[in-house]
Amino acid sequence: MAEPEDRFYESQGLQLHYVDWGNESAPPLILVHGGLDHCRNWDAIARELQPHFHIMAPDLRGHGDSEWAKGSSYSLTDNVYDMTRLMQFAGLQDAAFVGHSMGGMVALAYAGTYPEKVSRLIVLDGAFLSGSQPAPIHEQMSRWIDQLDRISEHQESTFRTIEEAAKRLSTRNKRLTSALALHLASYGVRKGADGLYRWKFDHYQRARAPYRLSPEDYVALWTRITCPTLLMWGDESFLSDPEAAGLLAHFKSAELEKIAGAGHWLHHDRLDVVLASLRRFLGAPEAALAVDSGITGL
Template identity: 40%
Template sequence: MHKVAQTGPQSRFYHSRGLRLHYLDWGNSDAPLLILVHGGLEHARVWDQLASQLRADWHVVVPDLRGHGDSGWSSGGAYGIVDMVPDLAALVDELGERPVTLVAHSLGGNIATHYTALFPERVSRLCVIEGLGFSPQARARRDAKPRREQLREWVDKVRELDQRGPSRYPSVTAAVQRLLEHDPLLSRQLAEYVCEHGMRPTEDGQWRWKYDHLIRGTGAAEVASVEPSDLWQAITCPVLLMYGAESWASNPEQDGRVKHFAQAQVIIVEQAGHNLHHHQPEVFMGHLRAFLS
């Protein structure tokens, strides 16, 4: 076991495509590198509970995606998958020429999967928590619409985001309540922690999330995009795909997507939804440790 100083993570910064991006470094730099990537509208601190358990055996690094947490915001709302993959590539290069293990959730999982497909020689293992993007059924429903209609809907959506602005709350407590309504499987303790580290006060005395609200507009490259199964076929490392039994997401073992990976296993976590690593952290950690070992 590697020796680890019992301190919190250190904030560090790097640059990618003109943006100053933030990450947390949990120390133990002589250990194998493990990067945890959060989902959309989240931030690096959502991983704290799990990172603190993994740091004894790994050099744990947790980035804030562009537009999230303490990372810079992209002008023009450039927050598509293709915008974020170079950011992850820049971070891996920042940390040196050594293999990396990636554990990533939702949007972060999609980014990590794309990165692993493009740079398979850099990734030792990949754990993706509900992060393969659209299911075949969802793509079929979307593609039943003409591309012109899809693009028009996207333009209308981003225009509406421009006009509406970010959500504001009278207090952090109000945001906690809203988060619990959105995700009732989340513990109040974790919801309070997520809001405490993920919000900032506004000039008029209210509170807002740290993330850029334009992220909700996704990216033009995702409109009428094809399934990236040809990219998945380039991934050579072991892959763990995890899904919550109570999630809205489609099981890749049932919808056929798992067949595009050379060596992948699918694990379903009971009594858990899309944020299964938060809903059942002990169960998640058990499966993750088994996979990493």
């Protein structure tokens, strides 16, 4: 399948988008992107695994081609609800999940809420707990209000070309090839009536709302996960080592894979290693040839 099909479903009055890579008779696999990202960042992995799985990759609310929420702080629980709606819309009783960063947190929370609906779970640099005590609630509230005010006054970044947006992405991750940066940018920006390109994601997602899950809440969810779980971490990530943080003790059946020479975007930095691990853990046959991402120059 050269390109996936665009599909939409409804959740809390929002029209949410996902791409369906076909192969409906195969086991379902849902790929969940991270914050300020979009579903097409999985394309290289989806193309490789599509012969063995029915792959669906959603744009989380406020991302990609999904609608923005009005007056929402994009809580984790809202995103978990959206996952339940996607599962219902696609007619799935269970699925394997792969989540990156914030998408990993969403997948973990969904698996902890509905352990019987997740057959396998892989989290790319998305399992972490805050070790610091939360600030007093009045400080959290005032900080959040200040953030919202700043965002309302924020001037969006604009780009004359998609290539300019691709260069901006490359400043965030130096390992991106020019072809991959251009691919990510082409699905990550939207052209306005003024002819300029702007990011598709809603900047209000940057606000840190005071009504968040506590570390104890996360642990309570993780301990309910019953499926085999693989945590993947890059040794150059800005997040802490899950093993050193003692996170594996909170799972019934979890293993950790550390990837050398990778930062936060594991699947972009070391695609070959990540794909091999996904194949092994998901039970997909090994590739006969070297990875062909379908993205020129990757």
